[in-house]
Amino acid sequence: VIREQRSILLSMYKQYVRAGGPCSLAQFLDPADSAALRMPTFDFRFYEYDRLLRHYHKLFGRDSVLFLAFEQFVADPQAFASRILEFAGRPPGPEVLGALRFDVRKNAAESAPMISARRRINQFARRSELNPAPVFTSRRAKRLAKKAMQVAERAPVPRRMAERRESSMRRLVAEVVGDRYAASNRATAELTGIDLGGFGWMV
Amino acid sequence: MPEPPPVLVHVGYHKTGSSWLQKHFFSRPETGFHYVDKAEDDHPVRQLVRVRPFEFDPHAFRARFEPLLRPGQADGLVPVVSFERLAGHPCSGGYDSKEIANRLAEVFPRARILVVIREQHSMIVSAYKQYVDGGGTCSLRQFLEPPTSPTMRVPGFDFAHFEYDHLLRYYHDLFGPESVLVLAFEQFVLEPAAFVTAIARFAERSVPAGVVDSLPFETRQRPALPATIVSIRRRSNRFVRSDLNPAPLFEPGKPKRLERFAKSRMVGALVTERRAARSEAALRRAVAEIVGARYAESNRATAALTGLDLRHYGWTI
Numbered sequence: 001v002i003r004e005q006r007s008i009l010l011s012m013y014k015q016y017v018r019a020g021g022p023c024s025l026a027q028f029l030d031p032a033d034s035a036a037l038r039m040p041t042f043d044f045r046f047y048e049y050d051r052l053l054r055h056y057h058k059l060f061g062r063d064s065v066l067f068l069a070f071e072q073f074v075a076d077p078q079a080f081a082s083r084i085l086e087f088a089g090r091p092p093g094p095e096v097l098g099a100l101r102f103d104v105r106k107n108a109a110e111s112a113p114m115i116s117a118r119r120r121i122n123q124f125a126r127r128s129e130l131n132p133a134p135v136f137t138s139r140r141a142k143r144l145a146k147k148a149m150q151v152a153e154r155a156p157v158p159r160r161m162a163e164r165r166e167s168s169m170r171r172l173v174a175e176v177v178g179d180r181y182a183a184s185n186r187a188t189a190e191l192t193g194i195d196l197g198g199f200g201w202m203v
Numbered sequence: 204m205p206e207p208p209p210v211l212v213h214v215g216y217h218k219t220g221s222s223w224l225q226k227h228f229f230s231r232p233e234t235g236f237h238y239v240d241k242a243e244d245d246h247p248v249r250q251l252v253r254v255r256p257f258e259f260d261p262h263a264f265r266a267r268f269e270p271l272l273r274p275g276q277a278d279g280l281v282p283v284v285s286f287e288r289l290a291g292h293p294c295s296g297g298y299d300s301k302e303i304a305n306r307l308a309e310v311f312p313r314a315r316i317l318v319v320i321r322e323q324h325s326m327i328v329s330a331y332k333q334y335v336d337g338g339g340t341c342s343l344r345q346f347l348e349p350p351t352s353p354t355m356r357v358p359g360f361d362f363a364h365f366e367y368d369h370l371l372r373y374y375h376d377l378f379g380p381e382s383v384l385v386l387a388f389e390q391f392v393l394e395p396a397a398f399v400t401a402i403a404r405f406a407e408r409s410v411p412a413g414v415v416d417s418l419p420f421e422t423r424q425r426p427a428l429p430a431t432i433v434s435i436r437r438r439s440n441r442f443v444r445s446d447l448n449p450a451p452l453f454e455p456g457k458p459k460r461l462e463r464f465a466k467s468r469m470v471g472a473l474v475t476e477r478r479a480a481r482s483e484a485a486l487r488r489a490v491a492e493i494v495g496a497r498y499a500e501s502n503r504a505t506a507a508l509t510g511l512d513l514r515h516y517g518w519t520i
Contacts, residue, residue, distance in 0.1 A: 019352065019354065019356065021450075022449070022450035023449050023450040024450065027444075027449055027450055031446065031449055032444050032445050032446045032448075032449050033446060034337065034338075034445065034446045034447075035244055035249070036288065036292070036337060037249065037252050037253055037288055037292065038292045038294040038295060038337065038446055038447065039292075039294055039295050039357065039358075039446050039447065040295065040298075040299075040357070040358070041446065041449070043255065045255055045258075051257035051258075052257070055257065119450075123450060123452065127345075127350055128350050128352065129349060129350045129351055129352050129356055129357050129359060130356060130357060131450075132341050132345055132346075132349050132350060132359065133339075133340040133341040133342070133345050133448075135441070135452065137345075
């Protein structure tokens with residue numbers, strides 16, 4: 001299941017911070033490099049879906065690969081689930097589709113101000129694979145970090161401020177991404193037969 | 204027209220005298236070799252590691268290497284592609300070492316492969332120092348025991364990277380055992396002349412004794428940081444952005460100045476010799492404790508594969 005790049009990038013960044021990442025959005029999208037090529041990092045090309053899609057076609061054959069867009073799920077979840085079941089050779093009855101909880105959201109993304117607070121806390125006291133050496137590593141620091149996070153979660157954030165921060169993040173992603181995915185998206189649309197332009201993708 | 208001599212691909216590992224070999228041995232035409240310099244960031248040997256799997260095209264790489272190999276071959280020299288990163292990187296646990304081996308086999312199917320390995324305790328001390336020198340902020344324990352997660356986002360240090368038998372066996376499979384020469388770094392330290400002579404013999408070159416004698420074996424190309432400096436540097440690294448510290452606490456206006464200060468002799472001069480020796484010993488002890496005998500079995504397999512008497516060089520067998 002693929003998703004429009006600007007939207008997935010922002011969502012991915014939020015997930016990165018939730019998992020312990022200390023980078024700002026700008027740092028995340030423009031990772032520090034070295035000639036020694038020590039660590040793999042974020043790479044825009046990861047979201048050029050046509051490459052992976054073509055590779056799966058080669059490995060398994062076109063008929064054995066189903067690519068769907070996340071936006072199809074959002075627009076018509078029943079049809080989306082139906083496609084998967086049909087692809088797996090189990091065409092669903094209406095009672096199956098009717099029983100699915102399309103209203104439940106799993107792993108809902110956090111607000112932009114919350115992400116900003118979390119990444120600062122990560123930087124100081126949350127050890128993770130994304131931040132193996134926080135400034136403080138004692139148990140006390142961990143406890144304090146947890147408390148700080150709870151305070152941040154309860155703190156009332158004015159809606160306007162939250163919206164401003166959110167749109168500033170979206171703007172940054174849009175600026176950085178530009179139209180770099182257009183060619184790849186056209187190839188993906190052709191390979192999958194999905195009208196990606198219709199779902200707001202850059203094509 | 205006789206076929207040009209096969210390329211010698213020197214794949215590392217890190218901290219096994221690669222820079223010395225590149226600068227003082229492979230770069231001197233009288234040794235019979237022609238070193239393919241890799242100074243630029245977009246050099247094909249770096250791209251061979253960097254390029255994403257879907258973008259790797261062996262034909263394109265062969266075409267890019269060809270003009271770099273030709274001058275040496277025209278003079279009857281063995282071209283040498285040498286980059287210690289080809290064996291993987293300790294900071295990311297050598298996660299791509301197999302992929303790189305496959306790429307090498309596609310680009311240089313007739314190559315001869317040189318691998319230099321090193322006893323793991325000493326290797327890990329050296330790898331940690333190099334990590335701090337490169338901008339890392341982890342303590343030794345944090346470096347050796349990176350946090351993991353079920354989502355497997357980023358590869359970290361992995362002890363298995365130094366179980367050499369896996370990669371050696373893989374190179375044997377790809378190129379044939381007769382096309383792979385494995386030497387121990389300890390051989391280089393103890394018998395440097397014999398070490399370079401073995402490389403020349405493997406590449407069917409004969410280096411005159413006078414040339415071997417003239418090599419600057421006493422020169423250390425990239426001496427490791429002293430343990431005391433490592434401890435200072437890893438703290439000052441917090442203020443310098445790098446691939447090993449992507450989100451510094453804050454970046455001072457002149458991070459280079461801070462870096463220069465941390466690297467300066469002045470800092471070193473503040474530390475007494477006794478203190479330095481104590482720190483060094485403590486670092487080595489800590490590594491020995493963490494590593495224990497975990498490599499014994501792999502080392503036995505490596506010794507069997509290579510015919511090297513690793514025990515003689517102090518390896519755990």
